[in-house]
Amino acid sequence: MAEQILFYLFAVIAIISALSAVTRKNPVVSAVWLVSCMCSLAVIYVLLEAYFLAAVQVIVYAGAVLMLFVFVIMLLNLRTGIIGQFRNLGLKFMGLVLTVIILRQFYTAFKGTSLILGNAGGLEPGFGEARAVGELLFTRYVYPLELISILLLVAIVGALVLAGKESS
Amino acid sequence: MISLHQLLLLSAVLFVIGIAGFITRRNIIIMFMSVELMLNAANLALISFANHSGSMDAQLIALFVMALAAAEVAVGLAIIITVFRNKQTVNVDELNILKW
Numbered sequence: 001m002a003e004q005i006l007f008y009l010f011a012v013i014a015i016i017s018a019l020s021a022v023t024r025k026n027p028v029v030s031a032v033w034l035v036s037c038m039c040s041l042a043v044i045y046v047l048l049e050a051y052f053l054a055a056v057q058v059i060v061y062a063g064a065v066l067m068l069f070v071f072v073i074m075l076l077n078l079r080t081g082i083i084g085q086f087r088n089l090g091l092k093f094m095g096l097v098l099t100v101i102i103l104r105q106f107y108t109a110f111k112g113t114s115l116i117l118g119n120a121g122g123l124e125p126g127f128g129e130a131r132a133v134g135e136l137l138f139t140r141y142v143y144p145l146e147l148i149s150i151l152l153l154v155a156i157v158g159a160l161v162l163a164g165k166e167s168s
Numbered sequence: 169m170i171s172l173h174q175l176l177l178l179s180a181v182l183f184v185i186g187i188a189g190f191i192t193r194r195n196i197i198i199m200f201m202s203v204e205l206m207l208n209a210a211n212l213a214l215i216s217f218a219n220h221s222g223s224m225d226a227q228l229i230a231l232f233v234m235a236l237a238a239a240e241v242a243v244g245l246a247i248i249i250t251v252f253r254n255k256q257t258v259n260v261d262e263l264n265i266l267k268w
Binding site for chain 1: 170173174175176177178180181182183184185186187188189191192193195197198200201202204205208211212215216218219222224225227228230231232234235236237238239240241242243245246247248249250252258
């Protein structure tokens with residue numbers, strides 16, 4: 001029961017934060033609302049027994065990614081006139097219609113799935129903790145892990161090449 | 169108990185908010201944030217299915233999605249900085265030199 005109440009509370013916070021994040025004019029305010037959305041999603045991950053991923057969500061998304069966004073907004077030094085404009089009214093209307101249609105389709109697709117979470121026999125002890133994640137990561141998923149590390153290296157080099165000061 | 173239905177619905181709502189932001193905003197940074205929101209919605213669905221099926225594999229996929237998102241943000245923001253340096257704008261309607 002407590003789980004249910006917590007889920008509803010943080011689901012509502014996540015939806016309100018997401019809505020505010022995409023409608024605010026100032027990008028910095030948007031970023032802060034997005035941090036709130038990520039943190040409430042982390043709480044929902046804890047309710048789903050994904051403890052390690054909840055920690056990663058807070059550290060990587062709320063900590064690193066959104067911080068990077070705020071830094072870039074600071075670097076760009078946007079003038080007040082250009083920071084927040086919506087597209088013209090026709091496109092806005094089209095966007096709303098499209099999203100309502102997509103949401104309706106999602107709803108029809110999910111309508112049959114009223115399944116209760118958790119396996120019939122219950123989850124095994126240690127599910128979603130750092131130890132279980134680490135064991136899987138270094139046994140079955142060691143090849144994707146190495147690929148991801150190369151990808152991150154490529155991203156660092158690419159970001160430096162693109163945004164670094166050109167030596168002229 | 170939380171049902172899978174509610175979780176998938178929350179995930180769908182967040183995804184749709186992300187799409188709406190991507191379509192209606194013209195500030196390239198906020199469009200980028202909307203993409204992050206959509207990735208998070210996908211992660212929520214993956215973690216719900218991990219809990220439902222009782223196997224950890226979906227959680228690992230969500231972890232890889234997070235790593236990918238971090239790499240994507242680094243490169244994407246670098247591109248945004250380069251574009252701003254050359255064009256002095258972050259409005260996507262003014263970035264139309266590739267448009268025929």
